[in-house]
Amino acid sequence: MPSTPSDMKTIADIVARHDADPTRLVQILRDVQSTFRHIPAAVMDRLAAQLSIDRAQVQAVTEFYTFFSTEPRGRFDILISDSITDHMLGSREIAAYLCECLGVTPGQTRADGQVSVDFTSCTGMCEQGPAGLVNGYALTKLTRDRVERIVELVNDDTPVSQWPREFFAVKDNIHRADLVLGTKLQPGSALRWMFQRGLDSTLDEIAKSGLRGRGGAGFGTAMKWKFCREATGSAERFVVCNADEGEPGTFKDRVLLQSYAHQVFEGMTVCGAVIGARRGYLYLRGEYLYLHEPLNAVLAERRRAGLLGSNIIGRPDFEFDIEIRIGAGAYICGEESALIESMEGKRGVPRNRPPYPVTNGYLDQPTVVNNVETFAAAALIALKGGAWFSAAGTEKSKGTKILSIAGDCARPGIYEYPFGTTMAQILADCGGTGAMGLQIGGPSGIFIGAQEFERVLGFEDLPTGGSFMIFDQRRDVLEIVRNFTHFFAHESCGFCTPCRVGTSLLKNQLDKICAGHGGKADLAELKHISKLVRATSHCGLGQTAANPILSTLERFPEQYEQRLKAISFEPGFDLDGALEVARRMSGRDDAHAHLAQEA
Amino acid sequence: MTEHMLTIDGQRIPFTEGQTIIEAATAAGVYIPHLCHNPEFKPHGSCKLCTVKVNGRNCSACTFPAADGQEVLNNTQELNETRRTITQMLFIEGNHFCPSCEKSGNCQLQAVGYYLNMLDAHFPFFYPSREVDASHQEVMLDRDRCILCELCVRASRDVDGKNVFALSGRGINSHLIVNSTTGKLKDTDISVDDKAVHVCPVGAILIKRKGFEVPIGERIYDGQDIGQVSLEHEMPIVEEAEHGR
Ligand SMILES: Cc1cc2nc3c(=O)[nH]c(=O)nc-3n(C[C@H](O)[C@H](O)[C@H](O)COP(=O)(O)O)c2cc1C
Ligand code: SF4
Ligand code: SF4
Ligand code: FES
Ligand code: FES
Numbered sequence: 001m002p003s004t005p006s007d008m009k010t011i012a013d014i015v016a017r018h019d020a021d022p023t024r025l026v027q028i029l030r031d032v033q034s035t036f037r038h039i040p041a042a043v044m045d046r047l048a049a050q051l052s053i054d055r056a057q058v059q060a061v062t063e064f065y066t067f068f069s070t071e072p073r074g075r076f077d078i079l080i081s082d083s084i085t086d087h088m089l090g091s092r093e094i095a096a097y098l099c100e101c102l103g104v105t106p107g108q109t110r111a112d113g114q115v116s117v118d119f120t121s122c123t124g125m126c127e128q129g130p131a132g133l134v135n136g137y138a139l140t141k142l143t144r145d146r147v148e149r150i151v152e153l154v155n156d157d158t159p160v161s162q163w164p165r166e167f168f169a170v171k172d173n174i175h176r177a178d179l180v181l182g183t184k185l186q187p188g189s190a191l192r193w194m195f196q197r198g199l200d201s202t203l204d205e206i207a208k209s210g211l212r213g214r215g216g217a218g219f220g221t222a223m224k225w226k227f228c229r230e231a232t233g234s235a236e237r238f239v240v241c242n243a244d245e246g247e248p249g250t251f252k253d254r255v256l257l258q259s260y261a262h263q264v265f266e267g268m269t270v271c272g273a274v275i276g277a278r279r280g281y282l283y284l285r286g287e288y289l290y291l292h293e294p295l296n297a298v299l300a301e302r303r304r305a306g307l308l309g310s311n312i313i314g315r316p317d318f319e320f321d322i323e324i325r326i327g328a329g330a331y332i333c334g335e336e337s338a339l340i341e342s343m344e345g346k347r348g349v350p351r352n353r354p355p356y357p358v359t360n361g362y363l364d365q366p367t368v369v370n371n372v373e374t375f376a377a378a379a380l381i382a383l384k385g386g387a388w389f390s391a392a393g394t395e396k397s398k399g400t401k402i403l404s405i406a407g408d409c410a411r412p413g414i415y416e417y418p419f420g421t422t423m424a425q426i427l428a429d430c431g432g433t434g435a436m437g438l439q440i441g442g443p444s445g446i447f448i449g450a451q452e453f454e455r456v457l458g459f460e461d462l463p464t465g466g467s468f469m470i471f472d473q474r475r476d477v478l479e480i481v482r483n484f485t486h487f488f489a490h491e492s493c494g495f496c497t498p499c500r501v502g503t504s505l506l507k508n509q510l511d512k513i514c515a516g517h518g519g520k521a522d523l524a525e526l527k528h529i530s531k532l533v534r535a536t537s538h539c540g541l542g543q544t545a546a547n548p549i550l551s552t553l554e555r556f557p558e559q560y561e562q563r564l565k566a567i568s569f570e571p572g573f574d575l576d577g578a579l580e581v582a583r584r585m586s587g588r589d590d591a592h593a594h595l596a597q598e599a
Numbered sequence: 600m601t602e603h604m605l606t607i608d609g610q611r612i613p614f615t616e617g618q619t620i621i622e623a624a625t626a627a628g629v630y631i632p633h634l635c636h637n638p639e640f641k642p643h644g645s646c647k648l649c650t651v652k653v654n655g656r657n658c659s660a661c662t663f664p665a666a667d668g669q670e671v672l673n674n675t676q677e678l679n680e681t682r683r684t685i686t687q688m689l690f691i692e693g694n695h696f697c698p699s700c701e702k703s704g705n706c707q708l709q710a711v712g713y714y715l716n717m718l719d720a721h722f723p724f725f726y727p728s729r730e731v732d733a734s735h736q737e738v739m740l741d742r743d744r745c746i747l748c749e750l751c752v753r754a755s756r757d758v759d760g761k762n763v764f765a766l767s768g769r770g771i772n773s774h775l776i777v778n779s780t781t782g783k784l785k786d787t788d789i790s791v792d793d794k795a796v797h798v799c800p801v802g803a804i805l806i807k808r809k810g811f812e813v814p815i816g817e818r819i820y821d822g823q824d825i826g827q828v829s830l831e832h833e834m835p836i837v838e839e840a841e842h843g844r
Contacts, residue, residue, distance in 0.1 A: 045780050056765035056778035063767045330769070347769070352644050352662045494747075494766075494773035496645050501688035504771045505722060532684055535657050536647045 208386025499542030702802025704818025
C-alpha cells in the first residue's frame with residue numbers, strides 16, 4: 001500500500017509531469033499503474049485532490065480500462081492476446097504452459113506478488129503471434145522455448161528492459177505496396193506543396209481524390225474537414241489521429257506508425273492547416289506502448305526540422321504541434337466520441353449524436369477525427385494531387401486500401417490493394433488458397449464463405465478497416481464466432497441496455513449451444529437477441545456485435561444445427577454441474593450425489 | 600412564422616425548434632415509453648426503451664432532435680415487443696424481488712413492464728452480486744435494483760451541485776458508485792431533500808423509515824397505467840421549458 005512519504009512524492013511527480021491536467025487522467029493512471037502495479041484507494045484520493053476532480057471520476061476511470069486494476073498485479077504483468085488467430089497459432093496452449101511453469105492461475109497474482117498472467121483482447125500482432133504483453137510491452141512469436149526463458153527471467157527478477165531484444169521484435173511484413181506504402185514522401189514536401197497550391201485548393205484536391213475514411217465508416221474526408229473548418233463560434237479546432245486500432249485482426253496502423261510516421265504526422269499537419277487547428281493529438285492504443293518513444297522521437301525531429309511548432313516551413317502564420325495520448329485497453333475508445341471522452345480523462349462512453357465531433361469534439365470544440373491510414377493518404381494527396389489517387393480503385397471506392405492479413409495462409413502480413421480487387425486474387429497472393437471462409441473487417445464485419453470469393457474489396461461490396469482473417473477447412477465456424485462474441489461482451493462499454501445485457505446474453509446463449517445443451521428454440525432465441533442488439537444499440541459496437549452470429553447463421557446454418565440436441569427446449573444450466581459446489585462442500589462424489597438429466 | 604410539424608404514427612405533431620422527439624410527443628399528449636428520460640434533466644439516451652423509428656431508422660426519441668417532416672413510428676407491435684425485451688433485460692441483469700420491494704406499485708420499471716404486457720422475465724437471471732449501502736442515516740442505496748439510468752447522477756450534479764453519484768466499471772460490470780473516500784453514502788453531503796434522492800425510477804434509492812406509508816393497492820401505478828401518469832406529470836414540465844425557449 002503506497003503511503004510512505006516517498007510514495008506520495010512519486011505520485012506528486014507523476015501529477016507534475018502531466019501538468020496536473022485532469023484531461024490527462026488516463027495518462028496519469030497509466031503511470032500510477034506501472035509504478036505501483038495497481039491503483040490503490042489512497043492514491044485515488046490523492047489524485048482527486050491534486051487534480052481537483054471528483055474521487056468518483058478517478059475510481060470510475062480506473063474501473064473502466066482493462067489495463068488498470070484496483071488489486072496489485074504482478075511485478076511482471078503478462079497478458080496473452082486472446083484473438084482467434086492467436087488461438088490458431090497455439091496461444092491457449094502457450095498460456096497454459098506459462099501458467100504451469102510459473103505456478104500461477106490466470107487472472108490471479110502469484111502469492112509472492114512477482115507475476116500475474118491473464119488474457120487480453122487482440123494486441124495487433126496477429127501475423128507474428130502468439131502474442132502478448134509484459135508490463136505493457138509487446139511480445140511476439142511466443143514459443144515453448146521462449147516461455148521457458150521468460151519463466152527464468154521472471155523468477156530471477158530480471159527487469160524487462162534487460163530481456164532479450166528479439167522477444168520484442170515487431171516486423172512490418174509488407175508483402176504488397178501500392179500508392180500509400182509505395183510512394184516516398186520527403187518530410188515537409190507535402191506541406192510546401194500545400195502552401196504553394198493554397199489551402200482551399202488543397203482541400204479541393206482531397207475532395208477530388210475521393211478519399212473516404214479508412215477507419216471503418218467511410219465518411220468523405222474532404223467533407224469532414226470542410227464541416228470542421230466551417231464550424232462557427234469556436235475558440236479552437238483540433239486534429240485527432242485515431243490510432244486505437246482495436247478491431248481484432250487489424251495491424252496496418254501499427255506498420256504505418258512504425259515505418260511511415262512522418263507521412264502520418266504530415267497528413268495531420270496538412271489537416272491542421274486546412275481546418276485552422278493549432279493542436280493535434282495521436283491517440284495510441286495502449287497495446288502499442290512500444291511505439292511511444294520512437295514516435296516522440298519523430299515528433300522531435302519534425303520540430304527541429306521546422307515541420308512542427310511555430311513558424312512551420314518559415315510561415316509565421318502557421319503554428320501546429322502534436323501530442324501523443326495513450327489508451328489503456330478498451331476497444332470502445334476507437335469509436336471517435338468515446339475516444340474524445342477518453343482524451344478528456346473520462347470513461348470511454350460514446351456520446352449522443354448529433355452533435356458530431358466536427359462541431360463539438362475535444363473540449364467541446366470542432367474536431368476532425370481520422371484514422372492513421374486516412375492521414376497517411378491525405379499527405380500524399382496534398383503532394384501528388386487528387387487525380388493521382390482517384391485513378392486507382394472503383395467508382396465508389398477510390399484509391400487503395402491497406403489490409404492486414406492473418407490466419408491460414410502462407411504469407412500473412414500487410415498488403416495494399418486498389419479497391420475492386422477480388423478476394424480470390426488476394427488469397428492467391430498471400431497463399432491462402434485452402435480457405436473455407438474469410439472474416440472481412442474483423443468481428444464487426446462479416447464472415448463470407450468460399451462461394452463468395454469473387455466479391456471485391458470496396459465500400460460498395462466488402463468494406464474493411466483492414467482486418468482480413470483467413471480460415472481453412474480445419475477450423476470450426478462456431479469456435480470462431482464464439483471468440484468474437486466473447487470479445488464484444490468483454491468490450492461493451494455498458495452504457496446502453498441492449499449492448500450491455502444483450503452481448504452477455506449472446507455469449508451465454510452461444511456457449512450453451514456450443515456445449516451441446518442447445519435446442520431448436522435456442523437457435524431462434526439467438527437470432528432474436530442478435531437482431532434486437534443490432535437494431536437498438538447506441539453505437540457501432542452494439543450495432544455490429546451480432547454480425548458474426550448473423551452472418552454465419554445465414555451461411556452455415558448446418559454448423560449450428562449439428563450442435564443442437566433433438567429436443568426443442570433445454571434448460572439453460574447443467575443440472576448435475578450445478579451440484580458440483582454442494583458435492584465439494586460435503587466431500588461426496590458417490591452415485592447418489594449426481595443427477596441424471598433427461599435429454 | 601410557419602409551424603414545425605412531424606408525424607407520429609400518422610398523427611400530426613407540432614414542435615418547436617430545439618425540441619427532441621419525446622418532448623414534442625409529450626407536449627402533444629403522446630406517450631413514448633421511457634425510463635432514463637425525465638424532462639427535468641439533460642437527455643441521456645441509455646436505456647433505449649424510447650426507441651422509435653424515424654423515417655425507417657431506429658432512434659432514441661429522448662435524444663433525437665425533432666425535425667420537419669419526420670415520419671415517426673411509436674406505438675407499433677414491433678417496437679413494443681422490442682421495448683418489452685429491453686425491459687426484460689433490465690429485470691434479469693439486476694435482482695428485482697418486487698413483492699418485498701418498497702417501490703412496488705410506484706416503480707417505473709414495473710409499471711413499464713405492465714404497460715408492455717410483460718408476463719415473465721424470459722431470460723435466465725444473472726443474479727449479480729451487488730452491494731447495499733445502508734450507511735446513511737436517512738438515505739438507502741440498494742444497488743440490486745439499480746438500472747443504471749444515471750438520473751441520480753444527473754440530479755446530484757446538475758441540480759444539487761454535489762456530484763454524489765457516478766457510474767463506474769465497464770460493460771456488464773457497470774455499477775453505481777458513491778463519491779467519497781469510503782465509497783459510502785454516510786461520508787457524502789447528500790441530504791434527504793436533495794433532488795437526487797427523489798428521482799430514482801426504481802427502488803434503488805429509498806428514504807429510510809418511510810416503508811409502506813401508502814398501502815399496496817393505492818400506489819401510483821395500481822390504478823393508472825404509466826402512459827397516463829407520465830403525461831400528466833411531464834406535460835406541464837415540457838410546456839414550461841417550451842415557453843422558456
Ligand atoms: C466500436 C468502434 C471501434 C472503432 N475503432 C476504430 C479504430 O480503432 N480506429 C479507427 O480509425 N476508427 C475506429 N472506429 C471508427 C471511428 O469511430 C471513426 O469513424 C473513425 O476514426 C473516423 O476516421 P476515418 O473517417 O478516417 O475513418 C471505431 C468505431 C466503433 C464504433
Ligand atoms: S425496483 Fe421495481 S422492478 Fe425492481 S424490485 Fe423494486 S418494484 Fe420490482
Ligand atoms: S440508483 Fe436509481 S436513479 Fe441512480 S442510476 Fe440507479 S436506477 Fe438510476
Ligand atoms: S454500450 Fe456501446 S452500443 Fe451500447
Ligand atoms: S428514455 Fe430514451 S434511451 Fe432511455
